[in-house]
Amino acid sequence: MLDKVKKYIEEVDKFSSNSIEEIENFRIQYLGKNGIINDLFYSFKEIPPNEKKIFGIELNKLKKNIQSKINDQKLNIKNTKDDNKEIDLSLPATKFKSGTRHPISIVKNEIIEIFKNIGFILSNGPEIEDDWHNFTALNLPKDHPARDMQDTFFIQKNPDYLLRTHTSSVQVRYMEKNKETIKILSPGRVFRNESISARSHCIFHQIEGLCINNNTTFSDLKSCIYYFVKSFFGEYTKIRFRPSYFPFTEPSAEVDISCNICNGKGCNVCKYSGWVEILGCGMIDPNVLKNCEIDPIQKSGFAFGMGIERITMLKYQISDLRLFFENDIRFLNQFNLSI
Numbered sequence: 308m309l310d311k312v313k314k315y316i317e318e319v320d321k322f323s324s325n326s327i328e329e330i331e332n333f334r335i336q337y338l339g340k341n342g343i344i345n346d347l348f349y350s351f352k353e354i355p356p357n358e359k360k361i362f363g364i365e366l367n368k369l370k371k372n373i374q375s376k377i378n379d380q381k382l383n384i385k386n387t388k389d390d391n392k393e394i395d396l397s398l399p400a401t402k403f404k405s406g407t408r409h410p411i412s413i414v415k416n417e418i419i420e421i422f423k424n425i426g427f428i429l430s431n432g433p434e435i436e437d438d439w440h441n442f443t444a445l446n447l448p449k450d451h452p453a454r455d456m457q458d459t460f461f462i463q464k465n466p467d468y469l470l471r472t473h474t475s476s477v478q479v480r481y482m483e484k485n486k487e488t489i490k491i492l493s494p495g496r497v498f499r500n501e502s503i504s505a506r507s508h509c510i511f512h513q514i515e516g517l518c519i520n521n522n523t524t525f526s527d528l529k530s531c532i533y534y535f536v537k538s539f540f541g542e543y544t545k546i547r548f549r550p551s552y553f554p555f556t557e558p559s560a561e562v563d564i565s566c567n568i569c570n571g572k573g574c575n576v577c578k579y580s581g582w583v584e585i586l587g588c589g590m591i592d593p594n595v596l597k598n599c600e601i602d603p604i605q606k607s608g609f610a611f612g613m614g615i616e617r618i619t620m621l622k623y624q625i626s627d628l629r630l631f632f633e634n635d636i637r638f639l640n641q642f643n644l645s646i
């Protein structure tokens with residue numbers, strides 16, 4: 308009889324299962340009403356008195372082992388379930404944040420769209436330019452004092468090459484190749500040796516336009532600028548042309564709009580004048596046309612150029628230009644909806 312109990316102890320020890328059903332059957336087999344344990348207790352009276360003690364000890368050991376075996380096996384099943392938690396395919400997927408378009412790109416695209424509607428097409432050129440396309444062809448021969456208007460980064464090995472200071476160089480390249488009607492827009496990065504502050508940077512973006520035809524006049528330029536300003540800043544924006552000087556245009560003007568931050572009443576952005584400058588423009592100087600082998604008697608045209616950072620700052624009331632270059636996600640996320 309004692310041997311029988313010891314055999315059961317060994318069997319219980321070997322038992323292992325991942326199935327709740329099997330564990331339950333195991334429990335019934337040993338601890339059920341008609342199970343092995345009850346049978347063994349029943350046969351207690353048949354045991355000779357001198358063996359009763361040891362039989363009792365072994366029987367209790369068997370019962371205890373069965374109970375802890377059942378508990379262990381159940382716990383095991385629970386833990387394996389927890390380990391597999393992350394592959395629960397019914398859970399919603401992890402959301403990945405996608406990037407957003409940079410405010411400079413948003414505004415650039417908006418400006419392009421406005422000018423495309425009146426027939427302008429895009430033209431691009433290199434960021435490393437030669438002296439001819441950036442200066443000389445634009446009526447700025449060497450030693451011309453107006454070269455100082457734009458502090459230039461020259462390429463050390465060959466100062467005939469430089470980082471373009473404006474995208475007017477693209478217009479020269481286009482005029483050299485196209486002699487008929489021209490209506491182009493050239494957006495791009497430009498570089499000037501200026502200190503970095505809330506209002507200036509050594510890298511920024513420009514968008515320039517050029518329109519040449521048989522009898523283009525200053526009133527064509529004016530209507531083009533009026534159309535742009537009203538489309539971009541709103542129908543009620545006031546516009547004024549101020550006489551100015553650029554070597555490549557004659558006559559030249561700078562365009563101001565009524566300050567959209569204080570509505571013309573005066574604030575620190577418009578320096579209490581009620582007006583903010585947005586672009587430079589003018590009629591192409593005949594010397595520029597000649598340099599590009601276009602006959603200034605036959606053709607005339609206008610050009611304009613603006614800084615995209617400046618326009619974006621005015622549109623979104625941003626007070627520090629450096630924000631555009633810092634890639635601070637808290638700043639960039641604010642333009643989420645504009646994509």
Ligand code: PHE
Pocket residue numbers: 472473474475515553556587588589610611612613
């Ligand atoms: N190229 C000028 C600048 O960068 C802007 C401009 C373009 C002015 C065309 C007049 C005509 O300052």
